[in-house]
Amino acid sequence: MSGDMVITMGEGTCGIAAGAPEVTKILKERFPEATFKAVGCIGMCHLEVMVEIESGGKSWLWGNVNKKNLPKIVRFHRGQGDLPEAMLIRSTDNTETERSQYLTRQTRIALRNVGELNPTSMEQFRARGGYSAFENIIKGGMTPEQVIEEVRVSSIRGRGGAGFPTAVKWGFARSAQGEPKYLVCNGDEGDPGAFMDRSLLEGDPHSVVEGMLIAAYAIGASKGYAYIRAEYPLALKHFAIALDDARQAGFLGHDILGSNFSFDIKIKEGAGAFVCGEETALLASIEGQRGMPRIRPPFPAIQGVFGKPTIINNVETLANIPWILKNGGAAYARIGTEKSRGTKVFALAGAVKRGGLVEVPMGMTIRQLLEEIGGGSASGRPLKAVQLGGPSGGCIPESLFDTIIDYDAINATGAIMGSGGMVVTDTKSCMVDLARFFLEFTQIESCGKCTFCRIGTLRMKELLTKICDGSGTLEDIDTLEELAQRVKDASLCGLGQTAPNPVLTTLKYFRDEYIAHVTEKRCPGGVCKGLITHTILQDKCTGCSICDRYCPVNAITGELKKPNTWVIDQKICINCGMCVEVCNPDAILAA
Amino acid sequence: MSKASLEATVDPEKVQGWITKIGSDSSAAVPLLQAIQSEYGYLPRKAMNLVLEGTEINASQLFGVATFYAQFRLDPVGRHMIKVCHGTACHVQGADRLNTSLRHALGIDDPKEDTAANGSYTIENVACIGCCSLAPVMLIDGEAFPNLKGADAQRHLVKHAKTKGEVLPGHTGDGDDQTDAKEK
Ligand SMILES: Cc1cc2nc3c(=O)[nH]c(=O)nc-3n(C[C@H](O)[C@H](O)[C@H](O)COP(=O)(O)O)c2cc1C
Ligand code: FES
Numbered sequence: 060m061s062g063d064m065v066i067t068m069g070e071g072t073c074g075i076a077a078g079a080p081e082v083t084k085i086l087k088e089r090f091p092e093a094t095f096k097a098v099g100c101i102g103m104c105h106l107e108v109m110v111e112i113e114s115g116g117k118s119w120l121w122g123n124v125n126k127k128n129l130p131k132i133v134r135f136h137r138g139q140g141d142l143p144e145a146m147l148i149r150s151t152d153n154t155e156t157e158r159s160q161y162l163t164r165q166t167r168i169a170l171r172n173v174g175e176l177n178p179t180s181m182e183q184f185r186a187r188g189g190y191s192a193f194e195n196i197i198k199g200g201m202t203p204e205q206v207i208e209e210v211r212v213s214s215i216r217g218r219g220g221a222g223f224p225t226a227v228k229w230g231f232a233r234s235a236q237g238e239p240k241y242l243v244c245n246g247d248e249g250d251p252g253a254f255m256d257r258s259l260l261e262g263d264p265h266s267v268v269e270g271m272l273i274a275a276y277a278i279g280a281s282k283g284y285a286y287i288r289a290e291y292p293l294a295l296k297h298f299a300i301a302l303d304d305a306r307q308a309g310f311l312g313h314d315i316l317g318s319n320f321s322f323d324i325k326i327k328e329g330a331g332a333f334v335c336g337e338e339t340a341l342l343a344s345i346e347g348q349r350g351m352p353r354i355r356p357p358f359p360a361i362q363g364v365f366g367k368p369t370i371i372n373n374v375e376t377l378a379n380i381p382w383i384l385k386n387g388g389a390a391y392a393r394i395g396t397e398k399s400r401g402t403k404v405f406a407l408a409g410a411v412k413r414g415g416l417v418e419v420p421m422g423m424t425i426r427q428l429l430e431e432i433g434g435g436s437a438s439g440r441p442l443k444a445v446q447l448g449g450p451s452g453g454c455i456p457e458s459l460f461d462t463i464i465d466y467d468a469i470n471a472t473g474a475i476m477g478s479g480g481m482v483v484t485d486t487k488s489c490m491v492d493l494a495r496f497f498l499e500f501t502q503i504e505s506c507g508k509c510t511f512c513r514i515g516t517l518r519m520k521e522l523l524t525k526i527c528d529g530s531g532t533l534e535d536i537d538t539l540e541e542l543a544q545r546v547k548d549a550s551l552c553g554l555g556q557t558a559p560n561p562v563l564t565t566l567k568y569f570r571d572e573y574i575a576h577v578t579e580k581r582c583p584g585g586v587c588k589g590l591i592t593h594t595i596l597q598d599k600c601t602g603c604s605i606c607d608r609y610c611p612v613n614a615i616t617g618e619l620k621k622p623n624t625w626v627i628d629q630k631i632c633i634n635c636g637m638c639v640e641v642c643n644p645d646a647i648l649a650a
Numbered sequence: 651m652s653k654a655s656l657e658a659t660v661d662p663e664k665v666q667g668w669i670t671k672i673g674s675d676s677s678a679a680v681p682l683l684q685a686i687q688s689e690y691g692y693l694p695r696k697a698m699n700l701v702l703e704g705t706e707i708n709a710s711q712l713f714g715v716a717t718f719y720a721q722f723r724l725d726p727v728g729r730h731m732i733k734v735c736h737g738t739a740c741h742v743q744g745a746d747r748l749n750t751s752l753r754h755a756l757g758i759d760d761p762k763e764d765t766a767a768n769g770s771y772t773i774e775n776v777a778c779i780g781c782c783s784l785a786p787v788m789l790i791d792g793e794a795f796p797n798l799k800g801a802d803a804q805r806h807l808v809k810h811a812k813t814k815g816e817v818l819p820g821h822t823g824d825g826d827d828q829t830d831a832k833e834k
Binding site: 072107257292331406488635 | 680684720722744747753779784792795799804
């Protein structure tokens with residue numbers, strides 16, 4: 060039954076991290092006759108390693124595959140064993156499982172090719188209609204104004220965070236004076252907790268290239284940069300291959316497809332500064348300077364990189380463009396809500412059962428996304444909040460999970476849509492610690508140019524640390540709130556203006572946790588090290604000594620195999636939690 | 651072994667090769683430093699001086715850039731690099747414990763130090779490597795290890811050290827038994 064077998068492997072960064080290369084190697088030995096296809100992240104990162112096996116006109120998608128359970132799959136496909144249901148996600152026989160809801164509840168536009176094709180194959184991209192949107196524009200004699208009009212009809216807003224209407228921005232650059240014009244793809248994706256752009260760049264780079272081509276044609280740009288962060292080596296590699304192949308096929312370079320339009324793209328590798336995602340800082344970085352933002356206006360559309368008109372668009376925005384041109388702006392505008400049209404990709408991670416990449420129509424509620432797609436809580440503990448928009452965003456509490464996904468509805472909660480990172484937490488998390496985490500991040504990442512951002516974020520971080528340590532006062536909470544408002548109002552760029560958001564939203568929705576920290580010296584989530592103690596539950600302890608072996612400070616003593624002899628010396632213990640992790644009988648209490 | 655012995659030997663021809671390939675105008679500053687760092691793991695002073703001699707880039711720009719971006723470092727690194735993700739997803743799932751456990755195994759007690767005294771490994775914290783749904787994650791010499799607990803991080807390190815012939819100067823908890831840490 061394996062004569063016509065096609066084996067598709069998810070080999071995105073997450074698939075590789077989970078062990079795809081090893082599984083591929085074994086499958087190649089077992090099924091030498093099969094055709095192998097490596098695709099990007101299918102989006103169900105929680106089920107990596109994923110393998111799809113097609114044969115005899117049927118197909119099976121397997122998840123959580125590893126060296127140990129692989130033989131069961133091999134035997135099944137050899138007709139020698141039962142269906143290993145535990146690994147099955149879906150099949151053409153047994154169409155849906157609970158797990159496959161993850162895919163069926165989505166609407167994939169930006170991600171239309173991710174996980175469906177080999178990202179390094181121009182042939183497969185062309186077979187799925189790639190570059191035809193661009194070809195239609197050139198061959199059909201569409202003018203740049205007509206292209207911009209189609210994008211205007213779609214009502215798409217930039218997916219990089221701020222949600223500025225794409226067509227309006229392109230219109231500015233189209234009419235700006237200055238030669239050459241530049242088109243920059245923002246692939247910096249500095250938000251911790253976000254990986255949409257990584258998946259697009261490594262899983263479907265040609266769609267981003269095609270989006271850049273269309274954008275460049277629309278605004279009259281002849282030079283392009285793709286600014287991609289160095290932490291994404293596979294994205295950099297696949298994008299470079301896509302550029303070479305596109306150039307070879309005549310989609311980049313001089314006089315493209317015999318038109319008068321010339322355009323080429325260079326890759327610029329980011330160097331690990333969050334602020335470089337901000338457009339004016341990104342331009343400085345391309346010029347070889349420190350990535351310092353500058354005051355706008357002049358906007359980059361008028362005066363951008365090397366002083367020339369420049370448009371900067373996010374990866375996901377660009378990946379949507381070919382679809383819009385091909386299917387019409389109206390088709391895109393039919394999806395979503397009045398003010399937020401189309402779909403949005405989210406990177407779902409944290410305390411949910413099924414994390415990964417999710418693309419949904421605007422207008423779905425947060426609860427639907429977390430429960431129907433994300434599968435709800437992974438631990439069984441209730442979900443507490445979702446952190447949206449990274450350091451610029453905020454926390455939405457469970458009581459507001461019926462909020463719809465829409466720029467305005469989310470802004471009304473005090474969070475922001477942002478680029479699409481969604482980190483979910485359950486009751487075993489501390490919102491004060493989370494706020495401290497983000498402030499530490501923004502404080503390190505502040506470029507230091509404006510005082511409010513440089514000093515304000517530092518003071519906020521100090522206050523939060525004090526509260527987490529158990530030495531904070533009620534007055535500190537008030538000072539923190541006041542400071543947050545000032546930094547928001549007085550900072551120069553988006554980094555400082557949004558840095559207080561995690562503080563303001565946690566204060567708004569989780570003030571009781573702050574108060575518990577300062578008045579009761581208690582961390583309700585059991586996270587803050589200064590406020591918890593670790594003790595051994597004598598009735599559960601077996602005396603195995605593993606806690607002692609992993610304790611980094613030798614705070615644990617006792618006699619081997621003698622349960623009632625084990626104790627933690629509180630004077631030495633640093634509350635790192637290593638012992639809790641390794642204890643098999645769950646005999647260590649952190650509270 | 652002293653830290654000075656980790657200083658790299660810089661080959662001027664190599665640096666010149668990068669300048670020829672990447673360019674010598676001011677926009678070449680970042681990619682030139684990236685080329686140097688990917689070769690030596692850090693930015694040796696001698697290589698920086700060769701860039702200053704061979705390009706239009708001046709010292710204030712070059713050092714300004716080198717100190718601004720998180721990716722660049724001016725001190726030598728160990729023979730192997732461990733990068734621990736401290737993005738949001740990894741943080742809320744306990745990334746801190748990976749550091750505690752790895753530092754313990756490497757015998758790095760001084761909080762300001764990030765390299766083992768015998769020059770074997772350097773631990774670096776990074777901001778999100780984009781595998782958030784497999785958090786917490788670390789990379790050893792570029793290879794990713796997902797869904798880690800502190801003890802798992804240590805076990806991967808012990809295994810890595812064994813295959814690379816490195817000695818771990820600290821304490822590891824795994825003793826003789828590699829399987830007894832709690833299953834997920
Ligand atoms: C501190 C800061 C960091 C940012 N990081 C990113 C980023 O990583 N990726 C991105 O596309 N946009 C980022 N942005 C937004 C960009 O400045 C810009 O608005 C966006 O790239 C425009 O593209 P769009 O119109 O397609 O959304 C950031 C903004 C700020 C203020
Ligand atoms: S937060 Fe660690 S991989 Fe994203």
